[in-house]
Amino acid sequence: MADDKKNPLGPTGNQVRTNVERVRETRGLTKKQLADRVAELGRPIPPLGISRIEAGTRRVDADDLVALAVALNVSPLALLLPADEGPDPYISLTDRVAVTLSRAWKWARGERALSIAPGEEPSADQQDAFARISQSARQRYVKDQPAGRAVDALHGEVYRLVEISGVSTEAVDEEFSRRLASVRVWLDRVSVEVQQAAAEHDELAKEARTVKAERLRPEST
Template structure:
């Protein structure tokens, strides 16, 4: 008895960021004028061999994108993983990051570049950064010396805060001397 097996291609269920990355890979490959073979060669040169059908399956969301794939693709494209994970234009809509979390275009990019925590309200320029923002900067900038892991804007805010405290202490001290 002959048995017929039909194999169907199906999309792998993925979250919004993986879906956007799949589309981003195809978009960037085509924008650069690369064939699947050319990208496969670049991935092999980056130490992460992936054959053209595998790349095609990634782009069509028929194969899961692993973290190793993501980093190798970023190396092959000479870009950052963030450029593959986030949209490259602001359409005015929130950017879905997970099924339940999204951010504005600007906030998503600032978070991805480790400039500010996701969901952190925008502070006035003279405002003291929140404890959460300072902790975020410390945890996400190990490349900077301790105490200077903040963005220049956060460092400026911290300097202004210290100056305000010093002025307040000097004022109190002069008030105490005047008694």
């Protein structure tokens, strides 16, 4: 307890405790039931511990966070960040770093590097370095393929298009028209790249069948 007073919870710690309580209640679980679930996962936290977590008097370490996320059937990110709903407010990640909620989620999902300086965007090199460490090898492989890059670009345009679709101002209307045109371009590009990927796969499959047939062909005497 003394350590907690010397080093109180920061904004993320407070968000975790708020989310644990919110998700637990959404799931219809009592503190005892949640405690039983995490105990079954090999990370015992007694009901009193759950109460202290939600009150902010017990810290949640990395192992606790994962066990609670598994027990509550949510991503760990759903406990670390506010729900991505409604407006896009600024939230504090640390006592000195605040970003918009949508940017925080993109950063946490490994989609977009974080720029700490207000108004600055990460450079292409910074984004590439961020992605190569923050994403799995499979994610990087897919995103490095032409079809993957096209889908990634389309995703970003559609996300923003939907995000602003419920607002109408002169500036937003102009952006909406621009994004809509971009979505149509990327849809065509995705179609082309997917067809190319399918053609390449068909060629590989044809070669594999030829090799297999050669192996099965009886040797001439």
